[in-house]
Amino acid sequence: MAELERRTLLKGSVGVAALGASAAALKWGFNTPDRKQNPADCQAKDVSATDKRLIFSNWPEYIDEDDKKYVSTLTQFEKDTGIKVDYTADVNDNNEFFAKVANQLGSCSSSKRDLFALTDWMAAKMIQVGWIQKLDASKVPNLHANIIDSLKSPGWDKKREYSAPWQSGLTGIAYNKKKVGEVKSFSELLTRKDLKGRVTLLTEMRDTMGFMLLLEGADPSNFTDAQWQKAMERLKKADGDGQFRAFTGNDYVQDLASGNVLAAEAWSGDIANAGDDNLVWIPPEEGIMIWADNMLIPNLATHKDNAEEWINYYYEPEVGAKLANYNSYICPVKGAQEAMEKVNPENVHNELIFPTEKTLSQTHGFMALDEAKSRTYEGDFSSVTAS
Amino acid sequence: MTSTAGIAPANPHDSAAPAPRGRKLTGYWLILPAALWLGVFFVIPFYSLVSSSLFDPNGSVLTGYNMTWHFANYVDAINDYKGQLWRSIWYAGLATLACLVIGYVLAYAIAFKAGRWKNLMLVLVIAPFFTSFLLRTLSWKLILADDGWVVGFAQTIHLTNLLNFIGLTGTDDRLLATPFAVIAGLTYNFLPFMVLPLYASLEKIDVRLIEASSDLYASPMRGFFKVTFPLSLPGVVAGTLLTFIPAAGDYINATLLGNTNTKMVGNVIQSLFTTQGDYAAAGALSVTLMAIIVGLVLIYVRTSGTEDLV
Amino acid sequence: MSQLHESTTTDRPASGSRDLRLSGLTKEYAAFTAVKSLDLVMPQGSFFALLGPSGCGKTTTLRMVAGLETPTSGAIHLGDTEITYAKPYKRPVNTVFQNYALFPHLNISKNVAFGLERRGVKNVGQQVADMLELVELTSQAHKKPAQMSGGQQQRVALARALINQPEVLLLDEPLGALDLKLRRGMQLELKRIQTEVGLTFVHVTHDQEEAMTMADTIAVMNQGVIEQMGAPNDLYENPKTTFVANFLGQSNLIEAEIQGREGGQVKVRVQGALASIPTERAHSESGKGWLGIRPEKVLIAEAGHPIDAPGDVITGGFITDVSFVGVSTQYMVKMPWGQELMVFEQNTGARRMLPVGTKVDVSWRPEYAFLLDASQDAKAGIEED
Structure with missing residues (x-):
């Protein structure tokens, strides 16, 4: 009995101690700090002139490479400027990259990068919390002179003071023409009986909900909560009917090619790069969502001047044309279409690289959301995608 | 430990064999590495998780979260996601059952019938581990493709109708993107965790016991249920736990093989943590899932009475 | 125990003896012949010992009688019934295994009741209690086998087989795992029980003293054949081969x-x-x-x-x-x-x-x-x- 008592007592005292410790730990150990910063307070001394380097994080397979006779845009830049570019393809996912740099940028310390490229909404978020340095307009004249009109003033950076699109793309729909008849509109994805259970939408809330808002007659770049609610209702209804097979990232291409999926909400570049003639990308009748991956200079970047020189360089029409020729994404540089004559005449009229004015006039961006709104909307959306 | 000296009058048994003080302390020193291990790899992460489950839900990744003992996170998490919680338990349970049936037959064959093929068969059981979990699961998308021969065959023998009747597939006559595919994927991916412990406990069974049962009028079937199966119970319990626990928290199979209405609690947690940045809800849901699993495991181990086995 | 004896006899057909007869029994394995054309009659109610060194074929013979091995050729009869290919669980034969093979997950009374329950006998409680009393283990009924000594386990194994009132009880080196002193005691006990219940006991052993102490008839086996068979003192006093002369004493x-x-x-x-x-x-x-x-x-x-x-x-x-x-x-x-x-x-x-x-x-x-x-x-x- 005594042994037992002793044990329970021991256990008890350890337990109490642990609880106490845990209470303390819970109080101070694991809170997350406020990560808002003021970019003006988080500037580093620019060593661009003495240390001719540039550290750039980008998405994989997003830049042309040297070949036997071909000199890549990057190599050319190094030759012209004498700046050594430390190029890393370590951005795989916006959220993942956010998590990677949040601790540094959120506490005003260096992310060890001078430049990185993130999708619109994430770029907006980072600018909003003050992690991004303003570009010196005088050092990026090409950007302001040559950026195409449809990308000139997104809601979250009206004057392109902080960001410069690297590449842009369109979100529309794609279908497998061998398996199913023509699909023209986004509403067909939601209602056509022959597509039931063989449709995928994207997990990117801003792409998918942009179309849902267009279906409601709302403007994705400026909508109300009521319109959002109605758009959500419609999405839930179609989902409840079993119309969708899945919400996906870019893994829909495989399923589309194999015929498991007949039609999908799709990114133009994916379809252009898939190399499957049966896959057709079309701009839906309701409109097109446009997005871009934007180059951003983070706080405490030590080679800001070099980064600006890089941005300015990629807004030269010939450089833009060379890059677009490799990537098949939309070239954000005006005049690149003419320059393409010299680079690769075949691509001069490639609408996936140089969409017509008419197409571009139908594009929509998504409204900039503050943190709270963003979370509410992401929550609503994921109650459908992860139900 | 000195404080223990003052506690409770020693009873006769206690004082009859007083252990030398030094030796008592040695015991505590010996558990130190294990305690450190537990501290670093379990206690600290677990505290972190629990504390995030009690964050003020009005915080955000950007403005920061504060621990405010906000227990209502649990109520909200359970209310909002009870469907997915229940579905996870249900899918994991079915997958575990399927694993048990398939795995038992497999382990039994390897332990008693494989002869010199035993080692090869064991290697084949583990072989899938040599490729990544993700790739293995993706390959099922090709196998179960809507226009593939597997689905064609399943349609011909009306398996799809049967599965639809049970409610494991939809009416669309396909296998992929159905609950069936998710459960099948879980079964496939966690089967080795079932087979190996089952094999280990079956292999230990003295075949003479099986002979004895047949000598004592037990037909092979009854001998199995009266002798072989009870003796393999430790393996059954270990195998079902090793299968059920990871299956209940899995999200890869539901993502790749399921549809929009087969998401499991793992998918929700993943989405809450990464896309939505809602640490409070994600933490509360994680702890809830953990508590449910621990509760089920305790009940299970109690009722299966494995501690009674030699 | 006389009731037990009576009830076993009433189970049997009234006419004809129920001797165990092996005729031309042969067991060949890929590499060698374990048992060569064995002819043997073990009279009903006798205590019969198969004695020989390890590898002589005695255990194989026993296992063929139990149904755990299938003979290559030859026949096994119990009285007029042929049981050569009968399933082990359908023979009126029970075995006390070497190392006992008690079910570790069942307690002693469950172990003893196992055979009766498999045959669908209801209310086995009294029979189990009687049998545990016979082997003097009444107080151990709720223990698990692992909690018992070797000698106790041996008696459980015996009780577990005997309770089924088999026509033939096979004992496969049942005392081999016991120490010398215990073995002597168990030998006498086995003999006593056999006399009390009057079953045919077939006892396989390599211990010549054990065979001589217990058996009415000993068959000395060597390399798959029977060298000599007879009452223990006949074999001892008048061996017919050098093998018997040397192996027995x-x-x-x-x-x-x-x-x-x-x-x-x-x-x-x-x-x-x-x-x-x-x-x-x-x-x-x-x-x-x-x-x-x-x-x-x-x-x-x-x-x-x-x-x-x-x-x-x-x-x-x-x-x-x-x-x-x-x-x-x-x-x-x-x-x-x-x-x-x-x-x-x-x-x-x-x-x-x-x-x-x-x-x-x-x-x-x-x-x-x-x-x-x-x-x-x-x-x-x-x-x-």
Whole structure:
């Protein structure tokens, strides 16, 4: 009995101690700090002139490479400027990259990068919390002179003071023409009986909900909560009917090619790069969502001047044309279409690289959301995608 | 430990064999590495998780979260996601059952019938581990493709109708993107965790016991249920736990093989943590899932009475 | 236990005996033949021992009777019923396994009740209690096998088999795992129980003393065949082969030349001396032979002194080794032709112990000698240990 008592007592005292410790730990150990910063307070001394380097994080397979006779845009830049570019393809996912740099940028310390490229909404978020340095307009004249009109003033950076699109793309729909008849509109994805259970939408809330808002007659770049609610209702209804097979990232291409999926909400570049003639990308009748991956200079970047020189360089029409020729994404540089004559005449009229004015006039961006709104909307959306 | 000296009058048994003080302390020193291990790899992460489950839900990744003992996170998490919680338990349970049936037959064959093929068969059981979990699961998308021969065959023998009747597939006559595919994927991916412990406990069974049962009028079937199966119970319990626990928290199979209405609690947690940045809800849901699993495991181990086995 | 006996007899058909008969029973494996065309009748109610060294085929024979091995050819009958290919769980035969094979997950009374329950017998409680009383384990009924001693486990195994009232009870080296003292006690107990319940017991063992203590009939097996079969004292006193002579007890085998038959005796010449063997104990008639004599049948005396019984005498030996074992003294006597003979002498106190080096004469009564075929190996059946 005594042994037992002793044990329970021991256990008890350890337990109490642990609880106490845990209470303390819970109080101070694991809170997350406020990560808002003021970019003006988080500037580093620019060593661009003495240390001719540039550290750039980008998405994989997003830049042309040297070949036997071909000199890549990057190599050319190094030759012209004498700046050594430390190029890393370590951005795989916006959220993942956010998590990677949040601790540094959120506490005003260096992310060890001078430049990185993130999708619109994430770029907006980072600018909003003050992690991004303003570009010196005088050092990026090409950007302001040559950026195409449809990308000139997104809601979250009206004057392109902080960001410069690297590449842009369109979100529309794609279908497998061998398996199913023509699909023209986004509403067909939601209602056509022959597509039931063989449709995928994207997990990117801003792409998918942009179309849902267009279906409601709302403007994705400026909508109300009521319109959002109605758009959500419609999405839930179609989902409840079993119309969708899945919400996906870019893994829909495989399923589309194999015929498991007949039609999908799709990114133009994916379809252009898939190399499957049966896959057709079309701009839906309701409109097109446009997005871009934007180059951003983070706080405490030590080679800001070099980064600006890089941005300015990629807004030269010939450089833009060379890059677009490799990537098949939309070239954000005006005049690149003419320059393409010299680079690769075949691509001069490639609408996936140089969409017509008419197409571009139908594009929509998504409204900039503050943190709270963003979370509410992401929550609503994921109650459908992860139900 | 000195404080223990003052506690409770020693009873006769206690004082009859007083252990030398030094030796008592040695015991505590010996558990130190294990305690450190537990501290670093379990206690600290677990505290972190629990504390995030009690964050003020009005915080955000950007403005920061504060621990405010906000227990209502649990109520909200359970209310909002009870469907997915229940579905996870249900899918994991079915997958575990399927694993048990398939795995038992497999382990039994390897332990008693494989002869010199035993080692090869064991290697084949583990072989899938040599490729990544993700790739293995993706390959099922090709196998179960809507226009593939597997689905064609399943349609011909009306398996799809049967599965639809049970409610494991939809009416669309396909296998992929159905609950069936998710459960099948879980079964496939966690089967080795079932087979190996089952094999280990079956292999230990003295075949003479099986002979004895047949000598004592037990037909092979009854001998199995009266002798072989009870003796393999430790393996059954270990195998079902090793299968059920990871299956209940899995999200890869539901993502790749399921549809929009087969998401499991793992998918929700993943989405809450990464896309939505809602640490409070994600933490509360994680702890809830953990508590449910621990509760089920305790009940299970109690009722299966494995501690009674030699 | 008489009720038990009666109830078993009423189960059987009234007419005809239920002897266990093996005819031409053969078991071949890929590499060797374990049992070669065995013919054997084990009478109903007998305690029958299959005795032989390991690998002689005795366990294989037992397993074929139990149904755990299928014979390559031949037949097994129980009375008029052929059971050669019957499933093990359909034979009225139970086994006490070597190492007992008790079910570790069941307690003692569940173990004992196992067979009855499998046959759908209801309310087995009383029978189990009776059986546990028979093996004196009533107080242990709720223990698990692992909590019991070897001797207790052995009795559980016995009870578990006996409760089914089989027609034949097979015992596979049932005492092998016990220490010597326990083994002696269990031997007597087994014999007692067998007498009480009156079943046919088939006992497989390599321990000749155990076989002789318990069995009515012993069949000595060697390399898949039966060397000799009979009552324990017949086998001991009159072995027919060198294997039996050596495996069952010890023997002095002396090379002899057969002179021929004379009346009821066979005369032989042993290293110059003459000796005789009763014809019924002579298993060779001409040429050379082995004259066999058990060590305890050999008498010795100091050279020249009279030996206190009439018999065949050989002179000229001397003692090379003496070992005192309490009840008796064992002498090794080197004979003129170089062979050492073993002599066991009761310590009756009639004479002092003879020291090593003493010159002695040896003698034995002709009726105790036996004569074996010289073509057999004189060392067959000697256990190396």
